[in-house]
Amino acid sequence: MNQAATPTPYLVAQLTDLHIKAGGKLSYRRVDTAGALHTMIDTLLAAPQVPDIVVVTGDLVDFGDEHEYRFLRDILQRLPMPVKLLPGNHDHRTTLRRVFHDHGYLFANGDGEAAMHYAIDAGPLRLVAFDCTLPGQPGGRATPDGLAWLDATLAAAPVRPTLVMLHHPPFHTGIGHMDAQGLDNAAALEAVIARHPQVERVICGHLHRHITRRFGGTIAMTAPGPAHQVALDLDPQARSRFRMEPPGYLLHWWHPAHGLVTHLAASGDYGPLHPFFDADGRLID
Numbered sequence: 001m002n003q004a005a006t007p008t009p010y011l012v013a014q015l016t017d018l019h020i021k022a023g024g025k026l027s028y029r030r031v032d033t034a035g036a037l038h039t040m041i042d043t044l045l046a047a048p049q050v051p052d053i054v055v056v057t058g059d060l061v062d063f064g065d066e067h068e069y070r071f072l073r074d075i076l077q078r079l080p081m082p083v084k085l086l087p088g089n090h091d092h093r094t095t096l097r098r099v100f101h102d103h104g105y106l107f108a109n110g111d112g113e114a115a116m117h118y119a120i121d122a123g124p125l126r127l128v129a130f131d132c133t134l135p136g137q138p139g140g141r142a143t144p145d146g147l148a149w150l151d152a153t154l155a156a157a158p159v160r161p162t163l164v165m166l167h168h169p170p171f172h173t174g175i176g177h178m179d180a181q182g183l184d185n186a187a188a189l190e191a192v193i194a195r196h197p198q199v200e201r202v203i204c205g206h207l208h209r210h211i212t213r214r215f216g217g218t219i220a221m222t223a224p225g226p227a228h229q230v231a232l233d234l235d236p237q238a239r240s241r242f243r244m245e246p247p248g249y250l251l252h253w254w255h256p257a258h259g260l261v262t263h264l265a266a267s268g269d270y271g272p273l274h275p276f277f278d279a280d281g282r283l284i285d
């Protein structure tokens, strides 16, 4: 019998804004970011489909210290699948590279303080990391050099479905104090993305909550954090505050027949699964 091969889905889990502090110290004196990451890893490993790869879209640690990166490295050892890192405005490139010296992709564009651009193949997908951080500054920028690299990198694989990853979302969210530390030159980035229709998603962090917008002919989105979320307050004068809302991550599910579908997934233990129907197939009333 001539059976068609079953199409194989591919799962990318996007974590972001881990803000790990060394030695279990709390962030802002109240957020156990290491404990929250452990909970998220528990969630990932217990899921019915374990992700094929994990990407972390920046703010890996809180202050860019070596002790923080070493503590993070120990926690990430729990993940059996490949893990790819990207810096955010809280990171320090040189220190990140020193501690994760065996993550060769971090050196694709240079060493030390060189921007951490890289592109890797991940199963049927291509992951293109665009480092938009500016050392010592909360906001980011799509620099001319970075955009030239991105344009050439995307042009090199025009057919393979691609996720572009960067820390700062390239759009205004309405959360004024975060937009004030957003991405400079986002319109130029949008023009580059628009030239490459194989880009399925532009995936970001920084906002500590899930937000989407159309962008350059595709969809740009931010992921929630594993711990604290930036307060949802669309007043331009809103104060910079966070809340312990339900934490989560994004699960980007690629299927050859259905394209790229993104799920917002909750981190944590929410109890057992419950049936909709009884043993006779009747809807439980």
Ligand SMILES: [Fe+2]
Binding pocket: 017, 019, 059, 088, 206, 207, 208
């Ligand atoms: Fe962050």
Ligand SMILES: [Fe+2]
Binding pocket: 059, 088, 089, 090, 167, 205, 206, 207
């Ligand atoms: Fe950030």
